[in-house]
Amino acid sequence: MPRFMGLVRMDGDQGMPPQALFDAMDVYIGEQAQQGHFLDGGGLFGLEDAVNFVVRKGEYTRVDGPYAEAKEVVGGWALLQYDTLEDAIKGQEEFAELHAKHWPECSMVATLRQISDEAPEASDA
Template identity: 40%
Template sequence: MRYVVLIHVDENVSEEPPAGLIDAMFAHVADQRHAKVVTDAGLKPTSAAIRVASRGGKVMMTDGPFAEAKEVVGGFMLIQAATAEDAVAWTRGFVDLHAEHWPGLEVVTELRQVAGSLTNN
């Protein structure tokens, strides 16, 4: 089963992640006991984003940053796991790394099973 892990962070944190965290994340991604990372990506800040929205039948585009945004999706990973429990264990390990290496940063993840595919692949 495929799951998307959405990683929510406070966009106002300006410090760089500790080097130990980056190394630990690479090791976690390489360890496939619970899940295999299919796609992983960090995201640029909302200052480099464009919001496209439809309201009242009109399409509007707004360049970032977005003043009302504090907590944003800072990254995502698409993982492959045999069970929901394995997906949770993998995600828990990812969050544990942040708590260990960067205790001052609040990280919230959202784990959601992928419902289907838009392609025939």
């Protein structure tokens, strides 16, 4: 059964969602988990204590938050499982609809990506 990653990106300065959204999401996630679609997920803390490792030209640099220049942040994630891509898209659409209904001032992007369960082919180089 295909697995998917759901990501939520939003403006970093929106504050906390209203209680109505938390309540609606509790019901929605409970239903999705009961049907075997929601495997794991959660919200993420802000960027104040985030740590990035930036890799460029064979070297890496550690960059600690907060990041004043960050306009958009990843606010949450979910590991999902559906029978088909179409079912997964429908589930992600319902998720977005809940945000539009219960937090209309929110500006966000709910992204759905299918997880690759195949190992990359080995190079003969």
